[in-house]
Amino acid sequence: MDSIKVDLEYCYGIGKLKEKFDLKTSNGCVIYSQNGTMKTSFANTFDDVANGRKPEDRIFPYRETKKEIYKGNISKIYL
Numbered sequence: 001m002d003s004i005k006v007d008l009e010y011c012y013g014i015g016k017l018k019e020k021f022d023l024k025t026s027n028g029c030v031i032y033s034q035n036g037t038m039k040t041s042f043a044n045t046f047d048d049v050a051n052g053r054k055p056e057d058r059i060f061p062y063r064e065t066k067k068e069i070y071k072g073n074i075s076k077i078y079l
Contacts, residue, residue, distance in 0.1 A: 003021060011045040012057060014041045
């Protein structure tokens, strides 16, 4: 797998995250940021995807979540 591309909106407080993680030179990436800025929300979203659950926004449950995750350039892992 060369990369993972994510396009998330309103998943556990993530307002919008559209990013491509390059995995050509390593098997992982580090996400570093100050406390309270989305790391746990990102992990909860991927945990839901891995376990077949739909990510949600707990504070604003009426908001429609957008969750697109792509493996490489084409293969959709989750929509």
